[in-house]
Every structure is written in C-alpha cells, then in structure tokens.
Amino acid sequence: xxxxxxxxxxxLLVAAYPILFLYGHNAANLTLGSLVMPLGYSLLxxxxxxxxxxxxxxxxxSASLSAVAFLLLYYFYGSIYHLLIQxxxxxxxxxxxxxxxxxxxxxxxxxxxxIKAVPASVVQKILLFASAFLVAYNVVIILPVEWQRVRPxxxxxxxxxxxxxVDINKKYPDIYYVILDEYxxxxxxxxxxxxxxxxxxxxFLKQNHFFVVTKTRTATINTQIELASRLNLQQxxxxxxxxxxxxxxxxxxxxxxxxxxxxxxxxxxMSFPNITADYHINYDPQQVAGMAVDEFRxxxxxxxxxxxxxxxxxxxxxxxxxxxxxxxxxxxxxxxLSTLKSPKFVFTHVLLPHLPFIFDKNGNLNPPQDNYDWxxxxxxxxxxxxxxxxxxxxxLANADPNNPPVIIIQSDHGARNMQRKSKDNILMDGYLENYxxxxxxxxxxxxxxxxxxxxxxxxxxxxxxxxxxxxxxxxNAGVSLGPSAK
Amino acid sequence: MKNWxxxxxxxxxxxxxxxxxVFTANPLYVRFILKDGKPLGTQVALPAPSKDKDVVFxxxxxxxPLRINGQDLYDLRGYAFFQANHEQENxxxxxxxxxxxNIAFPTHTVARPNMIESYPGYDKKMDHxxxxxxxxxxxxxxxxxxxxxxxxNKNGPGQSYVLTGGSIKKTPNTLTYxxxx
Numbered sequence: 004x005x006x007x008x009x010x011x012x013x014x015l016l017v018a019a020y021p022i023l024f025l026y027g028h029n030a031a032n033l034t035l036g037s038l039v040m041p042l043g044y045s046l047l048x049x050x051x052x053x054x055x056x057x058x059x060x061x062x063x064x065s066a067s068l069s070a071v072a073f074l075l076l077y078y079f080y081g082s083i084y085h086l087l088i089q090x091x092x093x094x095x096x097x098x099x100x101x102x103x104x105x106x107x108x109x110x111x112x113x114x115x116x117x118i119k120a121v122p123a124s125v126v127q128k129i130l131l132f133a134s135a136f137l138v139a140y141n142v143v144i145i146l147p148v149e150w151q152r153v154r155p156x157x158x159x160x161x162x163x164x165x166x167x168x169v170d171i172n173k174k175y176p177d178i179y180y181v182i183l184d185e186y187x188x189x190x191x192x193x194x195x196x197x198x199x200x201x202x203x204x205x206x207f208l209k210q211n212h213f214f215v216v217t218k219t220r221t222a223t224i225n226t227q228i229e230l231a232s233r234l235n236l237q238q239x240x241x242x243x244x245x246x247x248x249x250x251x252x253x254x255x256x257x258x259x260x261x262x263x264x265x266x267x268x269x270x271x272x273m274s275f276p277n278i279t280a281d282y283h284i285n286y287d288p289q290q291v292a293g294m295a296v297d298e299f300r301x302x303x304x305x306x307x308x309x310x311x312x313x314x315x316x317x318x319x320x321x322x323x324x325x326x327x328x329x330x331x332x333x334x335x336x337x338x339x340l341s342t343l344k345s346p347k348f349v350f351t352h353v354l355l356p357h358l359p360f361i362f363d364k365n366g367n368l369n370p371p372q373d374n375y376d377w378x379x380x381x382x383x384x385x386x387x388x389x390x391x392x393x394x395x396x397x398x399l400a401n402a403d404p405n406n407p408p409v410i411i412i413q414s415d416h417g418a419r420n421m422q423r424k425s426k427d428n429i430l431m432d433g434y435l436e437n438y439x440x441x442x443x444x445x446x447x448x449x450x451x452x453x454x455x456x457x458x459x460x461x462x463x464x465x466x467x468x469x470x471x472x473x474x475x476x477x478x479n480a481g482v483s484l485g486p487s488a489k
Numbered sequence: 490m491k492n493w494x495x496x497x498x499x500x501x502x503x504x505x506x507x508x509x510x511v512f513t514a515n516p517l518y519v520r521f522i523l524k525d526g527k528p529l530g531t532q533v534a535l536p537a538p539s540k541d542k543d544v545v546f547x548x549x550x551x552x553x554p555l556r557i558n559g560q561d562l563y564d565l566r567g568y569a570f571f572q573a574n575h576e577q578e579n580x581x582x583x584x585x586x587x588x589x590x591n592i593a594f595p596t597h598t599v600a601r602p603n604m605i606e607s608y609p610g611y612d613k614k615m616d617h618x619x620x621x622x623x624x625x626x627x628x629x630x631x632x633x634x635x636x637x638x639x640x641x642n643k644n645g646p647g648q649s650y651v652l653t654g655g656s657i658k659k660t661p662n663t664l665t666y667x668x669x670x
C-alpha cells in the first residue's frame with residue numbers, strides 16, 4: 004500500500020501549484036473559501052489519474068509521471084479548446100474534444116510506462132523537488148495575507164474635525180445610509196420607460212416627509228468611486244488608482260467621524276465586504292457573487308477540463324435563489340439591527356436593481372435566460388421600489404418618536420445599460436434601444452432629515468453633499484468637502 | 490507490414506474507434522440526446538411569401554445564448570399575428586431557408602415585457618402572439634439562412650408565410666444573427 008502511494012505526492016503538488024499560484028497573486032481580493040472548489044477538484048483529478056495509471060502500470064514512478072502528463076492536459080484543456088475553435092475551420096464540441104484529449108493523456112501514459120524504472124524515478128524525484136519548492140513558495144506568499152485578514156484590526160484613528168464638540172448628554176439619531184445599486188431617478192422612469200408606477204413611491208416618500216432631490220447627478224458611474232467619494236467627502240474620479248478608492252472605502256472618513264461621536268457602525272455591503280465597522284454581514288465572496296462573476300473560480304473552470312462542463316457549474320436556478328436570499332437577507336438585516344447599541348450608523352449597499360435581473364415586478368424569479376437582459380430591468384426596479392418602501396416603513400415603525408432616525412436612500416448611479424458580447428460576437432445581454440448613457444448619471448436621492456426644513460435644500464444637491472449635511476446638522480461635526488469635490 | 494499491423498492491432502483499433510466517434514458523435518447527439526432546438530422537418534414545402542402585409546411581426550434585435558437542461562441553445566423571440574385578426578390563435582413556425590432547403594422550427598408562446606405591448610392597439614388577448622424559438626447550433630450546417638415566419642390558424646384554415654429580413658449565419662463554431670429593418 005505504501006509503495007502504491009509513493010508516487011502520489013508529485014501529481015498532488017503539480018495539481019495544487021497552478022491554483023495556489025493564481026490564488027497567491029490575487030489573495031488580497033479572495034478568501035480561503037474560494038480555494039476549496041478549484042483545489043479540491045484538481046487534487047481529486049490528480050489522485051484519480053494516478054490511481055488509474057498505477058492500476059495499469061503497477062510502477063509508482065511511471066504512474067506518477069503519467070498523472071503529471073494528464074494534469075498538463077487537464078490544465079491546458081481550455082487553451083486547447085480556444086486554440087481549435089478560433090480558426091473556425093471545423094466544429095469543435097466538448098463531447099468530442101474531451102474524450103480525444105483524455106485518449107491523448109492515456110497514450111502519453113503508455114509511452115511514459117516504456118521508460119526504464121531508474122530514469123523514470125530520477126525524473127520523478129527532480130519534478131517532485133521542483134513542484135514542492137513552487138508550492139512552498141506560493142504558500143509563503145499566501146500566509147502573510149491570510150494572517151493580515153484574521154488578526155484583529157486596530158480601531159481606526161478618529162478623524163479630527165474642525166469643530167468637534169461631543170455632547171455627552173445629546174441623543175444622536177440613528178443614521179441609515181442605503182445605496183440601491185443602479186436605481187434610476189424617477190423622471191427617467193417616465194421619460195424612457197413610460198412607467199408611472201413609481202409615482203406611488205414618490206407619494207409615499209412625500210407622505211413620510213422625505214426630501215427627494217429631483218435633479219441630482221453623479222460625477223461618475225463607477226460604484227467603487229462613488230461610494231468611496233461619498234463616504235470620504237472627497238470626489239475621486241476614474242483616474243484615481245482603484246487601490247486608493249478601495250482603501251478609502253474600507254477605512255472611510257464618515258464612519259470614523261460617527262465612531263468618534265460614540266456611534267456603533269454597521270456595514271452591510273454585498274460588493275465591498277471589508278469596510279471597517281463594528282458589525283458586518285460576513286458575506287462569503289463565493290456566495291455573494293451569486294450570479295456575479297467570481298473570476299478566480301471562472302478562470303479555473305475556463306482553463307481546465309472542467310471547461311467542458313461549464314454549464315453544469317452554473318445552475319441558474321440555484322444561483323438565482325442564492326442571490327435572492329442574500330438580497331432579502333441584507334435588507335431585512337438593515338431593518339432589524341435592534342441588537343446594536345444606538346446611536347448607530349448603518350451603511351447598506353445592495354445589488355438592486357443591479358444585474359442580474361432575477362425579479363419581476365412582484366418579486367417572482369425570472370427565467371434564468373432573462374437575467375442579463377436589460378428589458379427586465381424595469382421589473383426588478385419595480386420590485387426594488389417595493390422593497391425600499393417596506394424597508395422605510397419598518398425603519399420608521401421601529402423608530403423612537405423622540406429621536407427619529409436619519410434615512411438616506413440613494414443610488415450610486417442610474418441604469419448603465421452596459422452591453423456584453425460573447426467571444427462569438429453575439430450580444431449576451433438584451434440591450435435597451437435608444438437609451439442615452441447620460442441617464443446613468445441621473446441619480447436617485449431621497450432623504451429623511453428630521454428637523455431640517457426641506458425648503459432650505461437644493462433640488463440639484465449632489466449626492467456627495469448628503470453626508471456633509473447630516474454630519475454637520477446632527478453631530479455638529481464641522482466637516483466639509485475635499486477640494487476636488489467642491 | 491502484416492507483422493507490424495499484427496503487433497499494433499490494439500492501437501489501430503483504438504484509433505479507429507476514436508475516428509468513428511469523431512465523425513458520428515454529433516449526429517448521434519442530435520438524434521438521441523438533444524431534446525430542444527431541433528427542427529420539425531428539414532425539407533418543408535412552403536406557400537409563396539406573402540407581399541400584402543397581412544402578417545404583423547417583430548423579431549427581437551438579439552439572439553440570446555442560453556442553457557436549458559444541459560443543452561446549449563439560442564433563443565430568438567418576437568411576435569406575429571394576422572393583421573385582420575389580432576386575437577386569433579396561430580401556430581407560429583420559424584423557417585430557416587438556405588440554398589439547401591427550408592428547415593422548419595417550432596416555437597412556443599412566451600411573454601416578454603415591453604414587446605408586444607409596444608404595438609399600437611395592443612390588447613391582453615394578443616399575448617399568445619409572442620413566441621420564442623429555441624435553436625441548437627448542432628443542427629445547422631455552415632451557411633446563411635433567411636428567417637421566415639409561417640403563420641397557421643390553429644383552429645381552422647388560413648396560413649401565411651413572410652420573410653422577416655432577419656438572417657442567421659452559421660460557421661463551424663459560431664452563429665450570428667442579423668436583423669435588417
């Protein structure tokens with residue numbers, strides 16, 4: 004038995020190396036959970052290949068080398084497929100190519116088995132040493148990143164504000180800052196979609212004393228830039244390094260200011276899970292991605308023999324249900340954070356009505372083939388409106404009448420109607436006809452600001468001003484916009 | 490030579506099996522495994538294309554790749570009805586015509602937001618005029634196909650055939666849809 008397994012370590016190391024290499028170079032953006040599937044499947048493939056070759060060859064070194072040959076084809080299968088399909092000279096189907104590649108792997112094993120025992124063993128040992136070194140090297144890259152992740156974070160330094168006077172007797176209000184991703188301004192619903200359903204929501208907001216900024220615009224249509232800007236009172240733009248905006252978002256000024264006033268902070272963000280706060284929903288990137296692209300997993304599926312089974316790994320119904328559950332859970336959590344000590348600052352960023360368009364206007368799941376068709380944006384928008392109304396109703400119902408909360412419901416930008424094409428130049432998404440991209444800059448912004456006279460507010464107030472207003476009015480924080488945002 | 494063949498006969502058989510598999514796999518797949526996106530018939534006789542605009546139709550401006558029950562298919566949607574009788578239920582068949590002949594594909598009724606509703610004079614009873622064509626690229630040989638719609642009254646006589654201006658270009662590995670207004 005021991006002799007049988009002697010050669011197994013080489014295939015296992017060879018199988019692990021590409022996965023660890025890819026993970027190591029993206030460790031800052033991934034979690035260990037995303038390793039499980041690619042690494043597990045590859046190790047399993049390596050073990051099965053070794054077992055099968057050993058069964059036929061009965062020589063550990065030779066079976067080990069044969070399994071390595073199989074793994075090379077396993078990892079290059081995606082490239083072989085794309086290489087053959089590109090010239091478009093003959094049809095390439097996975098159900099033909101995969102058996103052929105496996106047959107080639109077996110023939111490679113057959114020829115390797117003809118190598119004499121001593122040279123086979125020498126080659127196997129050299130490869131074992133090299134692969135062990137490469138795996139160890141990547142583990143060394145990964146470990147510090149993982150350590151940074153698990154070690155307790157020091158509390159962020161409070162930001163000094165110009166006129167900070169914390170009144171210990173004052174009851175500061177709870178602040179809810181909710182971002183509905185890709186939610187259009189009301190007038191676009193009328194002008195482009197010819198839909199008046201939203202008037203009901205507008206009336207609801209008015210009835211509940213919300214101030215809706217009717218002509219608000221965003222500076223960019225990039226979510227990360229917009230959120231980083233609004234939470235740092237500093238307008239970034241497309242030229243800003245993404246690492247800078249991500250770091251700014253994760254350790255943002257607004258949450259530091261409210262923290263310094265004794266607020267409990269909560270960040271419920273489906274896209275940016277590392278925002279420093281007292282409370283998070285621990286989204287697993289694999290889960291949160293839901294139907295959005297997990298590039299690491301996708302790269303693995305694209306490149307390896309699993310390319311042939313891509314469809315089976317993307318079961319649309321399961322993904323839709325997972326996405327729905329995460330969206331509803333996030334909104335329910337926002338409304339039900341009673342266990343958090345007040346005053347609290349709750350920042351929620353929910354991927355609604357953002358792609359994929361899983362909901363119809365009543366919250367039923369759309370057929371999977373419609374999930375990326377922009378014609379279904381309206382239905383998801385309408386359902387998002389219902390969810391926003393429910394959220395506001397709950398927040399106001401749970402509020403202390405003597406110290407009502409501040410509620411800001413904003414979009415990061417409007418519908419961008421972005422078109423995707425497949426490698427065959429086929430439109431992947433239903434694309435909205437005659438939709439001006441300028442609409443994407445029209446931003447939704449509704450604010451519940453107890454004690455502030457709405458007539459003093461401008462109906463073209465930019466979204467970045469909202470938190471300046473809130474911090475200065477309710478906390479007397481004396482903050483102002485950074486120079487580029489003015 | 491004879492000895493060489495005798496010595497390598499296992500490999501020769503293996504290669505022969507693989508070769509046979511390469512050439513028969515797709516027809517066998519279409520025949521026994523593929524359930525959707527298959528034609529009703531490959532040599533269909535059609536009435537002459539109608540020129541008097543008795544059929545109102547719209548084809549979507551895109552063809553959507555999708556996966557249903559493990560099958561990679563394309564979905565083309567649209568609506569079609571008789572001008573003179575909006576509410577009449579019809580069988581809608583899509584005809585792909587090429588030099589090699591006319592291939593008929595079945596459609597099924599499917600609702601699509603903002604499609605038939607955009608038709609002036611839309612009535613809820615017209616919803617059955619919205620259709621979806623499922624198409625597998627495994628069933629088409631390379632070539633260019635003009636897209637036609639064959640509309641047949643479900644409950645009586647009356648049929649009409651129109652060319653839509655849409656076409657599908659099939660290469661060994663791609664399928665491109667073009668809609669000319």
